[in-house]
Amino acid sequence: MRYEPLKSDLYARHRARFTATLKPNSVAFFNSSDIYPTSADGSFPFKQATDILWLSGVDQEESILVLFPNAPKPEQREMLFLVETNDLIARWEGAKLSKDEARALSGIQSIHWLSDFERVLRDVMAHAHHVYLLGHEHIRRNNPVETREDRFGADLRRRFPNHEYERSAPAMNLLRAVKDPEEVAIMQVAADITAAGYGRVMRFLKPGVWEYELEAEFLHEFVRLRSHGFAYTPIIGSGANACVLHYITNDAQVHDGDMVLFDVGAVYGNYACDVTRCFPANGRFTPRQRQVYEAVLRVEKAAMNLLKPGVRLPDYHVQVGELMTEELIGLGLITREDVAHQDPAWPAYKKYFMHGTSHYLGLDVHDYGPWDGSEIKEGMVFTVEPGIYIPEEGLGIRIEDDIVVTKGEPINLTKAIPKEVDEIERIMASGN
Ligand code: GLY
């Protein structure tokens, strides 16, 4: 495999945690994602659904995971159904998982080919009372495309209307937010690959290069280091482009005097890294760039240290807003008067910092996790990413690191990527 898979006992622990949340006599199903079409006979590269990955490690299309912990037949308690591999498939696409490989990868003993699924499904449904399915319950999800999981669930409900249907998402949301040490370790690999990409780009950046050339430097370094590429569509914005939060065209030329914002992270073993850095194109910050940059950096460092077990995310976001308010007053961008009259639902600082400070990070870039005001727990991984965007000055600064919450100091997975002004200027002056 292109990446080193995690050990199967991690997936066994994940399954045990999930099945412990089920009502008695329940079965849960998890499907692979589709291979999405483009046009003619084209398709996008396969990207596995992260729930089946988290529970089994199976990174292959058309797979179905069945968890039925009280199954009368012990061999039906955990089952994987896989597309049957054969010589023709092996010739055109390369071999798919064999049964033995799937056992070793997932720790699941009952491995079937998909041709067995209908027969086993009828048997399982005759004995199960509750059926757990996944819905689209991520708070930011906004996509009308029907997934394989949707089709599967709709078909099951039509054929077996008298079962009690339940939601897997609430439990997955809580469980996936807290990372195991093996997951933190693989996220550190994604962070190290990302750091190598930033090192390469710092050597390459100069006035006159194009944003897409910088993107290409990252991709070269990531893929060379066994990443499958970008964890999300990279944002490389020079000058005022940095103020467009979802700028992904990356098609402008970088000019002398520009700051360039890079929001670029590598994926490794399906785990995401999510980092933002800003560098001056010519290697030297102007006094104003430095002033705004250092304000963001102070907020970022302070915010990181607020992410402690027991803190509630809404309170954290209020505190970061207060820190940012003071910095924006110091920069002359807002006044105490503005703050005194601000709308509590959209405080004055939002004019220059209009997005959230942190999100969960893991198999998904905007990973699963509770947004219900519950307390932060040890082992959760968050980004910390304050920014100040001043389009009228052609300047946008965001600094983003990936943080593991511990009882003590947070672990910064991305600390190797330079962010101190003097360090950035020294590296860019020396060319390495
Ligand atoms: N790169 C996406 C984000 O920062 O949330």
Ligand code: MN
């Ligand atoms: Mn980002």
Ligand code: MN
């Ligand atoms: Mn982010």
